[in-house]
Amino acid sequence: MNNTPDWIQSAFIYHLYPLGLTAAPHDNHYEAPTEYRLDKLYAWLDHLQWLGVNTLFLGPILQSSQHGYDTIDYFQVDKRLGDNHSFKAFSQEVHRRGMRLILDAVFNHSGRDFWAFQDLQQKGQQSTYKDWYEGVRFDQASPVGDAFNYETWAGYHSLPKFNLANPAVREHLFQAVRFWINEWGIDGLRLDAADHVRLDFWQELRQITTSLQPDFWLMGEVVHGEYQQWANSEHLHSVTNYEAYKGLYSSLNDANFFEIAHTLHRQFGEGGLYRDLMLYNFVDNHDVNRVASQLKFKGHLYPLYALLFTMPGIPSLYYGSEWGLEGKRSEYSDQALRPALNLETLIHNAPIANLPDTIRQLSEIRFGNSALQIGSYRQAFISPTQFAFWRETEDQKVLVAINAAFESVSISGIQIPDYQTVRQIPGNDFAFKINNNEIVMQIPPQWFSILIFE
Numbered sequence: 001m002n003n004t005p006d007w008i009q010s011a012f013i014y015h016l017y018p019l020g021l022t023a024a025p026h027d028n029h030y031e032a033p034t035e036y037r038l039d040k041l042y043a044w045l046d047h048l049q050w051l052g053v054n055t056l057f058l059g060p061i062l063q064s065s066q067h068g069y070d071t072i073d074y075f076q077v078d079k080r081l082g083d084n085h086s087f088k089a090f091s092q093e094v095h096r097r098g099m100r101l102i103l104d105a106v107f108n109h110s111g112r113d114f115w116a117f118q119d120l121q122q123k124g125q126q127s128t129y130k131d132w133y134e135g136v137r138f139d140q141a142s143p144v145g146d147a148f149n150y151e152t153w154a155g156y157h158s159l160p161k162f163n164l165a166n167p168a169v170r171e172h173l174f175q176a177v178r179f180w181i182n183e184w185g186i187d188g189l190r191l192d193a194a195d196h197v198r199l200d201f202w203q204e205l206r207q208i209t210t211s212l213q214p215d216f217w218l219m220g221e222v223v224h225g226e227y228q229q230w231a232n233s234e235h236l237h238s239v240t241n242y243e244a245y246k247g248l249y250s251s252l253n254d255a256n257f258f259e260i261a262h263t264l265h266r267q268f269g270e271g272g273l274y275r276d277l278m279l280y281n282f283v284d285n286h287d288v289n290r291v292a293s294q295l296k297f298k299g300h301l302y303p304l305y306a307l308l309f310t311m312p313g314i315p316s317l318y319y320g321s322e323w324g325l326e327g328k329r330s331e332y333s334d335q336a337l338r339p340a341l342n343l344e345t346l347i348h349n350a351p352i353a354n355l356p357d358t359i360r361q362l363s364e365i366r367f368g369n370s371a372l373q374i375g376s377y378r379q380a381f382i383s384p385t386q387f388a389f390w391r392e393t394e395d396q397k398v399l400v401a402i403n404a405a406f407e408s409v410s411i412s413g414i415q416i417p418d419y420q421t422v423r424q425i426p427g428n429d430f431a432f433k434i435n436n437n438e439i440v441m442q443i444p445p446q447w448f449s450i451l452i453f454e
Contacts, residue, residue: 004237004278005215007100007187008055009373012309012363013316014048016041017059017286019068020338021319024080028065028072038082038090043343045097051322051356052363056094057102057190059286061087067334068104069192070111070158074176084183091184100187102217103180107173107201108193109152109159117160121146132169134161153193164201174208181212194220194230194239202235219280231277241279241313243267248283248307249291252300252404257387260307261379264389268312268377275376279313286318286338290327292351298324299446302358303402306448309362310391310400312377322359324352365425369452371396380414386443388414397453403443412440419453 018024022037038061048056060068063076077087094101110117116129120136124147130136135151142149144157153159162169180186189209194202202220209216220230222239231239244267247260267274283291283304292298301324309315320339323346327336350356366372375391380399382388386409388401397417403409416422416437424432432441432451443449 003233005217007215008217008237008278008314010367011055011100011314012051012053012366013055013057013102013280013314014051014053014319015057015059015282015285015316016044016319017068017338018061018081019059019078020286020335021341022081023340024078026066026335028063028078028080030079032079034079034083036082036086037080038077038086041090042093045094045099047343047347049097049099051317051360052367053317054098054367055100055102055187057316058104060104060106065111065113065158069106070109070113071106072111072113072115074173075179088184091186095185101185102188102190102219103184103186104192105177105189106192107162107164108196109161112158112160114160120148124148131166132163134163153196161196164198170201170204174205177205177208178212181209181216187213187215188217188219191218191220191236194236195222195225199230199235202230206235227274227277227279231274231279238278238280238314241267241281244279244311244313245282245288248304249294249300251387252304253294253296255384255404257382257384257402257404261382261387261389264311264377265379269379272377274312277313280316281308281311281313282316282318283308284318284321284337285316287329287334288337289329290318290321290325290337292321292324293326293328297446298352299406300404301352301355302446303404303448305355305359305362306400306402307387309359309366310372310389310398310448310450312375312391315363315366317359320346322356323350324355326351361425365450369396369398371398371452381411385409386411392417395454399439399451399453401441401443401449401451403445403447403449406445408442408444410440410442412438414439417453422451422453425450425452 022040061077062071063073063078064070077084116132119129120127133150138148140149151161218236219238220236223242227239230236244263247263251257251260320341329337371391371393375393378390380388380390385405386403391398
């Protein structure tokens with residue numbers, strides 16, 4: 001699959017935003033002493049392993065002005081979180097536990113406090129670094145008071161866009177990646193705003209990381225477009241599956257499983273566009289509303305996560321959502337999506353106390369069955385509130401059936417493959433029978449049933 005590292009096929013990724021989780025100040029006061037807030041993450045590792053997480057994805061940890069996506073130093077950990085030495089120790093502990101570690105990398109733009117941009121502010125046309133940014137022009141001022149204007153990310157002048165055609169800029173960023181791999185031993189990168197970055201930059205990054213660490217994983221944030229443009233054998237291994245993201249929850253809200261079924265068939269069915277890709281699947285993240293705030297009925301969290309863990313691709317869980325936490329972004333802020341959390345409080349006083357147990361069970365099911373990791377996808381049954389599909393390898397056929405209705409439902413008429421044994425996943429002990437090579441199965445309300453044929 002696109003030369004995807006073997007370890008990613010069985011990955012269950014936990015997405016954690018350290019600046020938010022650890023209650024770091026909104027602004028980085030550079031003269032303030034270093035605070036070792038990353039130390040709070042150690043307590044979370046036992047919880048993550050209990051859930052079945054084997055890959056930890058950390059949002060931005062590098063020195064930045066505010067939210068982490070406005071980087072000011074690619075070689076230093078943000079002093080609100082710790083320092084390079086303390087993060088190296090944390091990385092070693094993650095790896096000692098047999099887990100992988102992925103960092104968030106921002107290469108499309110920097111923050112305004114980045115040293116090259118500050119030199120440009122101070123020296124203007126005499127700056128050695130005036131070609132480090134795109135669209136720099138001295139015949140007009142910027143809206144934020146600079147004596148020059150420049151390209152930005154999405155119109156935010158706090159995020160000046162790098163000129164990634166400049167070899168000096170590329171080398172600076174690639175040298176940082178070498179440092180992260182050699183010093184911290186990271187296993188992959190989530191690449192911010194990947195769809196805004198030149199493809200030849202990703203091509204060179206892929207060559208560098210593969211030469212340093214052959215099983216290094218590159219995943220890009222892509223919101224629109226055909227994914228093979230970025231995810232292929234020469235550029236990135238994977239991208240964010242925003243195409244499926246909305247359908248995962250809106251199919252439940254609208255009693256319309258046809259929506260997500262259409263997407264999954266388009267992506268992974270016979271002749272599907274992305275059959276050869278392991279896409280990064282999610283139901284919420286640091287940029288979108290918590291899925292518990294998107295769903296009309298909290299009971300739909302169970303069929304939702306069943307879909308996430310059994311559909312083709314890599315399941316990712318955003319920190320705190322395993323307890324059904326709510327959160328909505330405002331017109332001007334994402335802060336509600338990135339809260340400080342107390343692990344012990346959540347464990348003992350969670351909004352939805354048994355949801356973590358279900359997610360743990362689903363992670364075990366996926367990890368224990370190869371067809372759910374690398375198997376092909378084929379639709380088996382569809383109605384407005386029921387959905388069933390096959391995940392199949394040569395040696396294993398797994399039937400996943402989802403019921404979004406508020407009552408128990410019987411599904412029938414699904415043809416079965418040749419098999420020696422059939423088993424239902426432990427804990428899903430619900431009635432099923434086989435008549436004349438067809439399955440009849442009873443699925444409880446807002447729940448799922450999984451049958452494994454071998």
